Amino acid sequence: VPPADQDPGLRFWHWYQFAALDSDYGLVQIRAAGETDWITLAEIRNYGSGVWTRTFIPLADYAGQSVEIAFFFPLR
Helix, strand or coil: CHHHHHEEEEEECCCEECCCCCCCCEEEEEEEECCCEEEEEEEEECCEECCEEEEEEEEEHHHHCCCCEEEEECCC
């Protein structure tokens, strides 16, 4: 992750459609290299976006670190 003064963040485009409003969801997660626990940065819980949407998730708390990013969609 770049230094904090460079406004580091995860930028991506997404479009999603979940089958059920109440039970389907997605998570954007992060963990520092070498760690085992994932930390949720964002949660998506509505039925669908219907359009491509650009997203920005700030990563200043991880400035200067090596990290792994995960897009997690639990199976029910």
